[in-house]
Amino acid sequence: MSASKKEIRVQPIENGTVIDHITAGQALNVLKILGISGVSSGVVSVLINAPGEAGNKDVVKIEGRELEADEADRISLIAPNATINIIRDFEVQEKKNVEIPRHVEGIVKCINSNCISNSNEPVASKFEVRNLKSGIELRCDYCERVISENIAEHLL
Amino acid sequence: MIDHILDTAEQLEDIARNKEQSDILAGKILAVLFFEPSTRTRMSFETAIMRLGGNVLNLGSVDISSIAKGESLADTIRVVAGYSNAIVLRHPMEGAAKLASEFSSVPILNAGDGAGHHPTQTFLDLYTIRRESHLEGLKIALAGDLKYGRTVHSLCYALSHYGADITLVSPEELRMPQEIINDLKNRGLNVTETDSMESAIKDVDVLYMTRVQKERFPDDAEYQKVANRLKITPELLESARSEMKIMHPLPRTTEIDPGVDATPHACYFQQSFYGVPVRMALLALVMGAME
């Protein structure tokens, strides 16, 4: 059995991006972080709970769009093991791991309801990202409250 | 940096006491933006700028200003920055001062942002300890509401720059959060907890009292019980060291018996006065009149 038969459950794409090894169950949140919704143009396919070598994973394939590094890195907040594959002419041309950014803006909502970033001010939420042994922690630039669990639940 | 601010405050103390005159901030305007009531902090900032020859621009009442019409803090700040040389801000939401600093063309002084920070209080506490006791090798007991009291949390963090032996005295329900205690220990402070005032005050240089709020307790009886246990009286002070100083951010309720005021231990009114030279120092430094 060839690898391609086992792996590629959707039609091969000609040009675009394959986000592989997404933490199982996080594919829709990945789309959210990337701002991809039904109204975006282009075909997007999503595999949820696909069997992989290291347990189940999600995969997102975006046709006709090559993700920029800073876009890709935001994904690391919820899927630190994701890999970004840039496809050109049906072939994987570039492959890289997502890197945990030091700082993120406008992706997550502060969990402190009394934080100024949750009021009607013309600012984006901003967090310092810390990569600890226990996982990823976000610290609000404004109120300094820390989000250490369930980051996906606080996506804007 | 902290020491430099405290040194500067000390240089300005005679001006704060009106023993000397100064006009180093002549022609400068301090905008005072208080979105929450305050007497001490607001008045001591106003005194501070006036003692240095500058002027005050007051927001006035929040409910008749443009804020009541829904103006954002960001816009208010941009406007007021155009009228002044520095802005003092007190706001009910955490992070307000940080936000203000992003929109302001003049320095912002945080006079309290909700449950966040109140740094000028911490500076004046440190200054008081330095003037009335000593910062190096300090033994301090903190008593009262150590759970919600941001003043004591900030002070403990600030003391970690100097090293200190800290004794925490509080009822079970108002103990300092364990994360903070761990943090302080990691920063090299010695921290012990007790619920007995008697044992805590025996061997300390400073006793820092805070208010215990009625609202924190299910009923009045429960509150009274705790309040009585944490009350400091002249009798209790007999076991204290003679040079021990009592501080309190004020206003006090029943936790310090008025009989204590006449003892050499009482230091809380000096403490509130020291808010003036400390805020003078901050204003002179941020407005560039001193280096």
Ligand SMILES: Nc1ncnc2c1ncn2[C@@H]1O[C@H](COP(=O)(O)OP(=O)(O)O)[C@@H](O)[C@H]1O
């Ligand atoms: N042309 C393509 N169209 C769609 N998906 C592709 C294409 N080429 C590779 N992929 C997918 O991109 C991911 C990375 O591909 P590859 O580098 O071949 O595998 P791996 O990372 O497992 O070694 C895999 O999930 C694979 O199925």
Ligand SMILES: [Zn+2]
């Ligand atoms: Zn926040």
